[in-house]
Amino acid sequence: MLKLYDIAVQSRLLLGTARYPSPSILAEAVRRSKTEIVTVSLRRETSGGKSGGAFFELIRDLGVRVLPNTAGCHSVKEAVLTAKMARDVFRTDWIKLEVIGHHDTLQPDVFGLVEAARILTDEGFQVFPYTTDDLVVAERLLEAGCRVLMPWCAPIGSAMGPVNPTALRSFRAHFPDVPLIVDAGIGRPSHAADVMERGYDAVLLNTAVAGAGDPAAMAEAFALAIAAGRLAHKAVPLEPRDMAVPSTPVIGKAVFS
């Protein structure tokens, strides 16, 4: 069973709640994914507006754990304040920490990320940092107090899947005991199965499900792929090799000439 900070979860799929065609489709996708954790955000509320309240009720009714994010924050100060405001609303110490460094790629500002992680950990937060596959940054995040790491496999929303499998392999090998969640860049269930086969502990998805033609069906497809990838990892897959190996034994083969 996967343990994230002190919480044990069965599902290895974390699901974002943005960009669904409707609240009911979001709810159905959450149910069919069998996720236990959804990500949420905070935005400015209009005077007299009740949109936040309606969404809050929807999430509460789903009965899942909430992982608030600091999406859209481009500075340490913004991210830290947003995290504190999220804790005040959602009553959880969990925070998906994003400090964005580049407008086009949404690549994390890893320097700000480490600084914000340290500040938040000192204030009692349990930080889930959205980071790159850089090993040194990951070391710094662990030193800052993070006990989960969330490397990207491609830019957010790009649906490219793992663009640097070598880096993902190194990352897993360097941190064998840290829960690793691939966050961002997954486009298809086969991508999710791929990273799970490589030994990643979980996958965080949003656009790949919400932007699908049938988000609820895609949520279920991802759940199946993630479970299959996990099972395959535990079963220890073969490593690729350059030359052919006959699968049928050659000993005892008839000789006709």
Next chain:
Amino acid sequence: MTFIINGEEQDVAATTLADLLLALDYEGDWLATAVNGELVHREDRAGFSLGAHDRIEILSPMQGG
């Protein structure tokens, strides 16, 4: 008094953060507030005095990835 509320200048007759939320019809246990870049916990709003041109952020849950 004049405040900057969610980035927009507004005149509101309020001296505390709780008064301001009431005056602007903000209600619900899902709101988060900050003044001048610092969190103000929900239980502290009634006792939190506002000054002219304070920058007030009022946030609520939204969909997120």
